[in-house]
Amino acid sequence: HDKCKKVLGFADAWPSEISCSKAVGTEKGDCKVILRLQLRHERVSVLEQFQQLEIWLERKLKDALSLSAYPTHGAAVLGNVKGNSDAINCKQRLKRGKTATVFLAGPNVEKLPKGHKCGDILLGSVTYCSSDANLMGVGKKPGGFPLRYIVGTAPLPEKSSTKDDGASEDEEVSAEEKMQEEILKLKCSSLEKLMSSAVKSKETESDEPNAAATEKTKFEVLYEKLVAEHPTHLPLLLIGLKYYDDEKRRSDNLARVIQACDNIMSRVDENEMAMHYGVAHDKDDPSVKKKCKDVDEKKVLLVEALARRARAAADAEGDGNVISFEGAMKHLRKWVPDVDSSAKYAVLALEKDKRAQRTGLVLKLLDKLLKTDDATTGSICVLSRKKLWERKIEVLRELHYD
Secondary structure: OOOOOOOOOOOOOOOOOOOOHHEEEOOOOEOOOOOOOOOOOOOOHHHHHHOOOOOOOOOOOOOOOOOOOOOOOOHHHOOOOOHHHHHOOOOOOOOOOOOOEEEEOOOOHHHOOEEEOOOEEEEEEEEOOOOOOOOOOOOOOOOOOEEEEEEEOOOOOOOOOOOOOOOHHOOOOOHHHHHHHHHHHHHHHHHHHHHHHHHHHOOOOOHHHHHHHHHHHHHHOOOOOHHHHOOOOOHHHHHHHHHHHHOOHHHHHHHHHHHHHHHHHHOOOOOHHHHHHHHOOOOOEEEEEHHHHHHHHHHHHHHHHHHHHHHHHHHHEEEOOOOOOOHHHHHHHOOOOOOOOHHHHHHHHHHHHHHOHHHHHHHHHHHHHHHHHOOOOOOOOOOHHHHHHHHHHHHHHHHHOO
8 A cells, every 4th residue: 555545456466566656656656555465373482483585576667778799708898889890890690500699788778667776676678580571470489589688786986075285284083073074973973863753752741740841951051052062063953943943842932943044044144155055166175175165065954944934923913922934935035036936945835825815826826745755854844734625624614615
């Protein structure tokens, strides 16, 4: 079945072909299917032996792959290299009783199906005779001869030089600085895990209220301590923003969410960033490449802060807040021109169209999000299918649909 619990098909020990509709796919076209295998036995010890099983899946390729044939091993190794005359001299006329050797070369890595892994087997067919118009029939074996290709390991990426040969010694990062950076990354990672556990304990607050409060206090104490030590570390500030902007506690901390967004924005020089993206850069220069990577990371953090700021501004209007939703959206569009059409910011697009009383556009966007599973995954506000249906029902009631 798919992620919506819709049954796609059944199979037994001799499985038959099961097709998946396009509606099961995501925005990228990927198809997500959940497989369940049921085994029955009177002894639990026997069933425990089957906890780790391998699944053999067969599926049709979207596009057929063609292999090149060569008369010699050397020609197959060279492949379709320009100037290799052997690549076009593979056709031979054989007399009765004569034999010939043909070498097939595997497809390029770029032509392999998406999501392939080492060990995957591609099945197909090959024919060795060409048809003759003077003879009856096709002149070749129907269906061809079976052929299979085993996908090998992926080629290793080329190692790019991370340091310029002419770089001065003072520009090189010392071992101590690298160690401090790794320690800070580890602290941030541990803080994120603590934030996740605090969210889970918040969900079970009715069962263990004291434990939830303790977890929340632990996070805030550690977060404030780390911020005091590293006040300009943007990933750390973003962790705090996500904590206070969580669905379980954001309604009581909207002012704090906006304050956290403003804190991140104050640490980023937007004018300098705009000047950086306004010119072309030499990506072959290691120092320039490193700078571009740092600026790109800052932009990602800035955009997320601006998006969460706009959402908090929409919910906090009427509480004496000086930030308007329209002003926050205008600021966000400076860095994300397609904010209205991106599923990542769907919650902002729905709010904008709702304020403009464009109910039809709201309904159209909701239908688009409902067509795919996890359409808002990775966004500033994950909208579950239940929330999307609730919003759609609300819109239909506004349009006086029964």
